[in-house]
Amino acid sequence: MKDRLIRTVVVWIAIAIVYLALGWVIGLAIAPWFLYFTIRYAIRLQRALARTIPCPQGHAVAQWGRFRCTCGAETLSWIWRCAWCRTRFGHSACGTCGLAVGNPLLRR
Ligand SMILES: [Zn+2]
Ligand SMILES: [Zn+2]
DSSP states (O other), X not given: OHHHHHHHHHHHHHHHHHHHHHHHHHHHHHHHHHXXXXXXXXXXXXXXXXXXXXXXXXXXXXXXXXXXXXXXXXXXXXXXXXXXXXXXXXXXXXTTTOOEXXXXXXXX
């Protein structure tokens, strides 16, 4: 009974030593992925929060201002999210040419 307890404790200490010695290897593999997705999100957020966004033909589409949502509410807000019903939008039409402009936060 006592031998089993000692063996269990030794095994757990060995696992802890291996984890402390080699845990950074897993961290080294995860960190670049985390950094990549964090930087990618920061760049997309910068585009989404800018005053305007270019449509495929280069017209400046306002991302902040007076918008009418599909719920019927007309608000002074951000183009990608209704300030009233909180619906998020994936795309919007350019006011000049009518082509779709995608939400930068939802791009693949
Ligand atoms: Zn709405
Ligand atoms: Zn356009």
